[in-house]
Amino acid sequence: MARQAINIGSSANDGTGDPLRTAFDKINDNFVELYGTDNDINTLDADLDVNNFAITTGVTNGNITVTPNGTGNINLGAITFNGNTMSANDSTQIVINDNIRTTGTLEVAGATTLGSTLAVGTSLALATGATVTGIDNGALGSSATLLATQGAIKTYVDAQITAEDLDLAGDTGTGAVDLDSQSLTIAGGTGLTSVAGSQTVTLNIDSTVATLTGSQTLTNKVLTNPTINAATMTGAVAIDGVTIDDNTIKANASDADLELDGSGSGQTKILANATVVGTLNTADIATTGNQTISGSLTTGTLNVGDLNISADGTISTDTNGDINIDPAGTGAIVLTGTVTHAGTQSTTGQLNVDNLRLDGNTISATSGGITLTPAAGQNVSAGGILTAAEANFTLMEATTVRTDTLSTDTSNADLTIGTQGTGKIVLDTNTISRTGDIIFDVSSDMIFDVGGKDIIFQYDGNQFALFTASGNDLLIQSGSTTALTFSGANAAFSGNLTVAGAVIGSRQAISGAGAINLTTLFTELTTTGADAYSLANGTVGQVKIITMGVDGGNATITPTTFANGTSITMDAVHDSVTLIYGANGWVVLASQNITINA
Numbered sequence: 137m138a139r140q141a142i143n144i145g146s147s148a149n150d151g152t153g154d155p156l157r158t159a160f161d162k163i164n165d166n167f168v169e170l171y172g173t174d175n176d177i178n179t180l181d182a183d184l185d186v187n188n189f190a191i192t193t194g195v196t197n198g199n200i201t202v203t204p205n206g207t208g209n210i211n212l213g214a215i216t217f218n219g220n221t222m223s224a225n226d227s228t229q230i231v232i233n234d235n236i237r238t239t240g241t242l243e244v245a246g247a248t249t250l251g252s253t254l255a256v257g258t259s260l261a262l263a264t265g266a267t268v269t270g271i272d273n274g275a276l277g278s279s280a281t282l283l284a285t286q287g288a289i290k291t292y293v294d295a296q297i298t299a300e301d302l303d304l305a306g307d308t309g310t311g312a313v314d315l316d317s318q319s320l321t322i323a324g325g326t327g328l329t330s331v332a333g334s335q336t337v338t339l340n341i342d343s344t345v346a347t348l349t350g351s352q353t354l355t356n357k358v359l360t361n362p363t364i365n366a367a368t369m370t371g372a373v374a375i376d377g378v379t380i381d382d383n384t385i386k387a388n389a390s391d392a393d394l395e396l397d398g399s400g401s402g403q404t405k406i407l408a409n410a411t412v413v414g415t416l417n418t419a420d421i422a423t424t425g426n427q428t429i430s431g432s433l434t435t436g437t438l439n440v441g442d443l444n445i446s447a448d449g450t451i452s453t454d455t456n457g458d459i460n461i462d463p464a465g466t467g468a469i470v471l472t473g474t475v476t477h478a479g480t481q482s483t484t485g486q487l488n489v490d491n492l493r494l495d496g497n498t499i500s501a502t503s504g505g506i507t508l509t510p511a512a513g514q515n516v517s518a519g520g521i522l523t524a525a526e527a528n529f530t531l532m533e534a535t536t537v538r539t540d541t542l543s544t545d546t547s548n549a550d551l552t553i554g555t556q557g558t559g560k561i562v563l564d565t566n567t568i569s570r571t572g573d574i575i576f577d578v579s580s581d582m583i584f585d586v587g588g589k590d591i592i593f594q595y596d597g598n599q600f601a602l603f604t605a606s607g608n609d610l611l612i613q614s615g616s617t618t619a620l621t622f623s624g625a626n627a628a629f630s631g632n633l634t635v636a637g638a639v640i641g642s643r644q645a646i647s648g649a650g651a652i653n654l655t656t657l658f659t660e661l662t663t664t665g666a667d668a669y670s671l672a673n674g675t676v677g678q679v680k681i682i683t684m685g686v687d688g689g690n691a692t693i694t695p696t697t698f699a700n701g702t703s704i705t706m707d708a709v710h711d712s713v714t715l716i717y718g719a720n721g722w723v724v725l726a727s728q729n730i731t732i733n734a
Contacts, residue, residue, distance in 0.1 A: 140165055645685075652682060652693065661706070662686035671695040674717035679725075683712035692733075697721025705731040 140162040145153030154162070193200055202210055210217040214225045224230050372381040377388050387394045396404045438445040442454045453459055461469055487494040491502045499506070508516045544551050553561060576582060584591055593601040602613040610622040621628045641657020649667040652659045654674050658681045661669065666689045673696050674680065684691055684706045693713075694703040699720040704713055706729075714726040724732070 139169070641681075647686075652680075654678070654680070657681060658683075660685040661691050663688040663691050665689040667691050669693045671715075671722065673697050673721065676717055676719065678717045680715045680717070680722070681712065682715070683728075684709055695722045699723045701732045701734050703733045705733060707731075 142159045142162050143152070143154045145151070153159075191200065204210055211225070215230065216223050216225055222230070372379055374388065377392065378394070379386055379388055385394065398404050435447050437447070442457045443459070444450075444452045444454075446452075451459065463469060488502065491504055492506070493500045493502055510516050542551065542553075555561060589605040591603040592599055600615060602616070604611050604613070606621070609624070611618055612620045612622075618630050620630070642655075644653050644656040644659040645662070646652070646659060646669075647662040648664045650669060652669050652671045654672060657679065661667075661682065661684050663684065663686065669691060671680070671682075671693055682693060682704075687707070687709045691706040691711075692703055693706070695715075697720070698704075699718065699722060706713075708729060710728065711730050712728045713724060713730050715722045716725050717723075
């Protein structure tokens with residue numbers, strides 16, 4: 137039966153298409169033709185099922201036969217099947233990842249390449265004349281049985297032949313044993329007693345070498361009580377608890393001492409210049425020549441000629457000997473600690489201590505002044521009569537200073553008057569007079585603490601201004617009339633206010649609904665929808681300016697008391713209103729595109 141098409145008409149619901157029953161009857165017929173009725177073997181439903189990327193038969197244990205027409209091939213991806221031949225479409229290798237098993241004969245017509253492992257069952261038969269590359273068959277012929285023969289020989293030798301069975305007789309014609317650069321291990325035995333001649337012996341011998349003569353090389357060998365004549369040793373040599381490594385002699389054990397001890401009354405002598413890097417512990421050291429000790433002397437005495445240096449910090453000389461400390465060139469003698477002496481100290485010449493110079497009976501300063509400061513409660517006593525033309529003193533704890541003028545002796549120098557601790561400078565007169573200007577130059581604040589509350593400004597005895605306290609607030613008078621009163625942050629002018637420049641009020645920026653404040657002159661609104669704003673009662677005479685800066689929706693402003701209506705609506709950027717608070721509440725002074733709601 138041919139496929140039946142359903143007439144859907146010229147346009148939707150135009151009445152020219154197949155009726156609903158007729159249309160579904162055609163659909164049923166088309167499916168019966170495709171799938172057939174139950175158990176119909178000539179349809180797709182009966183024999184073959186295509187589902188979830190799999191093709192299966194509809195009959196239990198049924199075969200799937202794919203038969204191309206004529207000489208056509210069966211192509212599966214990159215592999216082509218033609219009769220009993222399988223080949224790759226692009227002439228490359230066909231790779232089979234899993235194991236291959238055949239119950240018949242496997243015939244390989246061309247060359248065969250096997251991997252690293254070939255597993256063969258009970259036998260592997262090779263054709264006559266076949267060879268296995270990589271094996272030198274040599275005189276044994278080309279038979280593949282060479283593999284089995286070699287394995288059998290190795291197994292027999294490993295099991296039957298021991299070291300005692302081997303006679304290593306020379307096979308080079310000179311009596312030497314050629315090991316082909318292989319190592320030779322000799323275990324046990326009676327030992328190697330003598331090695332003569334110019335030979336190099338490298339053996340792992342479990343025995344003792346008693347005597348070495350001639351030139352021998354031993355590497356990593358243990359020698360027990362050996363006799364070694366005129367030997368040259370390289371590398372580290374361990375002798376009991378001491379190791380000699382290059383030019384270093386050290387003790388093997390951790391924290392062990394290294395001792396050099398002359399036999400009997402013999403001494404340990406260091407013939408060349410000596411340098412001690414660490415700590416030198418000794419009872420007494422007597423040195424001649426040039427010696428350098430860079431460590432520390434902890435015990436005993438170091439004697440250098442007539443000079444004796446003891447570990448307790450004492451430097452002395454032999455009887456009546458002087459100690460001369462003389463730095464070279466322009467070098468100085470530097471004493472970094474406290475100098476303590478006993479007895480009488482005598483010196484001649486000039487003595488300089490920082491800027492103070494002692495020369496004969498004269499005390500002078502090399503730079504700056506000389507300050508004499510006694511201990512607390514003590515005085516500076518000057519014996520004799522002061523005959524200097526001018527005496528300058530720093531007065532300490534003086535109760536009376538009688539002079540008409542205090543001044544500095546150096547041009548442009550400052551005069552400092554100060555007290556100790558929290559002491560004050562007290563003036564016992566109420567007038568400070570100066571001819572000319574007076575300048576107060578302070579690095580921090582100036583504080584005027586007046587008990588009468590008034591700070592008065594006069595000109596030739598006439599008052600022109602007054603600052604006075606009213607509680608914690610400030611009143612400013614012009615002459616004797618109050619002109620300005622401060623109350624917290626608020627300022628009230630008693631007279632008219634004339635402004636020559638601009639009047640700049642602070643701004644409140646509010647986003648979204650909320651309260652319009654009374655502390656700024658200007659409020660700018662940013663609406664985020666239909667936002668409502670409140671405005672509390674102000675102070676009589678207060679001016680408030682409100683405008684819309686960003687239009688995100690209408691703004692409705694509702695004053696608590698509004699003389700013109702109930703509320704104000706703004707619906708566009710730059711809508712604005714200027715209000716003044718009076719006896720009847722907020723009154724509109726000016727507006728721009730607003731709506732006043734009754």
